[in-house]
Amino acid sequence: MTAGARPSGARGVHDTVGRAWAMVRLGAANALVFRANVVVSMLSVALQTVLLVTVWRAVYSGRHSVAGVTGDRAVSYAVLGLVLGHLALPWRLSSLPERVREGTVATDIIRPVGVVGQSLLQSIGAAVGALPGVATALLLGALLGGLTMPATVSAAFGFMLTAALGWLIATLLNLMVSMVAFWTTDTRGPFYVYRAVASFASGALVPLWFMPDWLRPTLEALPFALQVFAPLQLWFSEQPLGGVGGVVLAQVGWLVVAALLTALVSWRALRTVVINGG
Amino acid sequence: MIEVDALVKEFRTAGSVDGRLAGLRRLWAPSRLVRAVDGVSFTIQRGEVVGYLGANGAGKSTTIKMLTGIVRPTSGTVRVNGVVPWQNRRAHAHNIGVVFGQKSQLWYDLPLRVSLETIRDLYRVEDRDYRARLAEFDEVLGVRDFLDTPIRSLSLGQRMRGDLVGAMLYRPEVLYLDEPTVGLDVVAKQALREFIAAQNQQYGTTVVITTHDMDDIEQLCRRIVMIDHGSVVYDGDLPVLKKRYLPFRDVVITPADDSDAALIRADHSERIEGEDGTITLRFDPDVTTAPAVIAQAASATGIDDLKVIEPDLEDVVRLIYAEAGR
Numbered sequence: 199m200t201a202g203a204r205p206s207g208a209r210g211v212h213d214t215v216g217r218a219w220a221m222v223r224l225g226a227a228n229a230l231v232f233r234a235n236v237v238v239s240m241l242s243v244a245l246q247t248v249l250l251v252t253v254w255r256a257v258y259s260g261r262h263s264v265a266g267v268t269g270d271r272a273v274s275y276a277v278l279g280l281v282l283g284h285l286a287l288p289w290r291l292s293s294l295p296e297r298v299r300e301g302t303v304a305t306d307i308i309r310p311v312g313v314v315g316q317s318l319l320q321s322i323g324a325a326v327g328a329l330p331g332v333a334t335a336l337l338l339g340a341l342l343g344g345l346t347m348p349a350t351v352s353a354a355f356g357f358m359l360t361a362a363l364g365w366l367i368a369t370l371l372n373l374m375v376s377m378v379a380f381w382t383t384d385t386r387g388p389f390y391v392y393r394a395v396a397s398f399a400s401g402a403l404v405p406l407w408f409m410p411d412w413l414r415p416t417l418e419a420l421p422f423a424l425q426v427f428a429p430l431q432l433w434f435s436e437q438p439l440g441g442v443g444g445v446v447l448a449q450v451g452w453l454v455v456a457a458l459l460t461a462l463v464s465w466r467a468l469r470t471v472v473i474n475g476g
Numbered sequence: 477m478i479e480v481d482a483l484v485k486e487f488r489t490a491g492s493v494d495g496r497l498a499g500l501r502r503l504w505a506p507s508r509l510v511r512a513v514d515g516v517s518f519t520i521q522r523g524e525v526v527g528y529l530g531a532n533g534a535g536k537s538t539t540i541k542m543l544t545g546i547v548r549p550t551s552g553t554v555r556v557n558g559v560v561p562w563q564n565r566r567a568h569a570h571n572i573g574v575v576f577g578q579k580s581q582l583w584y585d586l587p588l589r590v591s592l593e594t595i596r597d598l599y600r601v602e603d604r605d606y607r608a609r610l611a612e613f614d615e616v617l618g619v620r621d622f623l624d625t626p627i628r629s630l631s632l633g634q635r636m637r638g639d640l641v642g643a644m645l646y647r648p649e650v651l652y653l654d655e656p657t658v659g660l661d662v663v664a665k666q667a668l669r670e671f672i673a674a675q676n677q678q679y680g681t682t683v684v685i686t687t688h689d690m691d692d693i694e695q696l697c698r699r700i701v702m703i704d705h706g707s708v709v710y711d712g713d714l715p716v717l718k719k720r721y722l723p724f725r726d727v728v729i730t731p732a733d734d735s736d737a738a739l740i741r742a743d744h745s746e747r748i749e750g751e752d753g754t755i756t757l758r759f760d761p762d763v764t765t766a767p768a769v770i771a772q773a774a775s776a777t778g779i780d781d782l783k784v785i786e787p788d789l790e791d792v793v794r795l796i797y798a799e800a801g802r
Contacts, residue, residue, distance in 0.1 A: 213600050216597055220593075220594050224594050302581075305576070308565065309569055
């Protein structure tokens with residue numbers, strides 16, 4: 199191929215898929231490179247699972263339901279919410295801030311895949327690193343009797359589909375927030391605020407069923423509820439936004455908004471980028 | 477191949493604040509406009525090896541960042557193989573390979589092999605070509621021994637060799653090297669230089685190199701572009717530059733007997749007495765030759781030792797920076 203020439207048709211698609219797969223593989227390899235991290239992550243999730251099951255059981259001791267939510271459902275929600283939160287908000291939102299700080303983002307900018315594409319595809323691959331934690335939470339939750347299965351196959355399907363889309367929204371938002379690194383060297387403050395808002399508003403910490411009436415509509419209007427709360431409502435055979443179709447429509451809408459915002463932020467970032475170091 | 481016209485890059489940096497409560501006052505101090513590159517123009521033909529020189533902060537790396545498309549210029553134009561780098565980064569990516577001495581394009585925690593395979597897949601290099609090129613590069617750079625070592629565990633010399641392989645794996649037409657030999661030992665430096673020279677000779681790769689190591693320049697470059705305070709102060713052949721700034725050669729003679737030192741002299745040469753008892757005969761090679769100077773000096777008295785000193789590029793650079801007021 200002549201340098202700079204762009205292959206067309208099937209070859210072009212094949213090349214694009216090949217590049218994307220290379221980035222996904224890289225993200226997975228980076229996520230699994232330190233076995234100690236994987237083990238610590240599993241232990242942390244295991245501890246959280248045990249604590250959540252214990253605390254929610256204690257909350258419900260002597261009570262059948264709170265705000266119309268049964269104890270079994272609350273415990274099950276807590277375990278599944280932990281799983282979805284673990285996937286949506288990984289320890290490292292993206293490798294981008296680190297690379298901007300070190301100046302190595304310079305080498306990302308001159309790759310044949312855009313910086314946003316590289317980061318997004320690597321984040322998708324990095325989700326592999328969260329899977330041992332997910333398996334631990336589900337296994338332990340089931341052993342402790344803290345998991346109830348969906349009532350129907352369609353509820354399970356709806357959950358799977360919307361959980362996947364919700365995770366994609368979270369990954370895009372994580373990336374967008376990570377790009378603050380192009381403007382501020384220390385990203386800890388913005389990340390702390392984002393994590394607090396995202397984990398609370400998604401329902402990963404406390405189900406939105408228990409939110410006061412004045413607050414719940416606001417939280418449900420944000421994209422975070424579509425990452426954890428809405429998929430779990432479908433798991434429990436509730437019909438948020440009219441059912442699976444409504445949730446998917448809302449998620450696709452937010453995906454478009456998040457993609458446009460990410461494109462806009464990255465466009466601004468790459469116009470003003472200053473590379474640290476010589 | 478590379479056309480640069482009136483390139484300018486300005487940055488805003490935090491304003492300087494000293495004294496009491498400087499940390500607090502810095503929060504609202506007005507920013508300062510810095511012009512890092514100021515109207516740089518040059519053209520580089522296909523297959524040239526050009527040294528892009530300048531003191532620290534002269535604007536070399538900023539220029540490289542604009543040529544590679546990493547940074548957008550404030551004004552001016554760049555075309556590399558007809559492509560404006562920052563406007564079409566993806567098309568441009570296949571044209572160029574880049575090695576930064578101070579930052580690696582390889583993935584820090586993963587083995588070199590994983591980085592190279594990722595680059596292979598990103599640039600769509602056929603596996604057969606990948607293996608052939610790796611074998612070819614290994615002959616000069618010897619990378620096979622540490623292919624399975626994580627980048628973070630490599631020595632600087634190994635890491636640079638890995639970076640160079642990564643940059644050339646997809647056979648780009650232009651190779652940018654930003655201080656590639658900084659911190660390397662002489663063996664590693666030599667391996668890198670041999671590799672770069674071989675790529676240029678065998679494949680016509682155009683090379684632009686910034687460095688503070690004048691041996692890199694002397695061994696690799698015929699042409700140099702020198703920049704100072706963001707502007708080009710010299711663009712031309714290396715021998716011409718040396719001739720312009722240091723037109724003389726020196727023959728340094730240690731006489732066998734100190735009392736005969738006064739006899740050492742030669743036609744068309746300036747005689748300089750050293751504090752250590754040596755006599756330097758400085759001559760213009762266009763007027764006379766070193767053998768003639770030596771023969772005449774040796775005919776007058778016995779000589780213990782002599783050496784001919786060629787102009788040193790570092791001296792040339794020092795003179796240019798001094799002229800520019802550094």
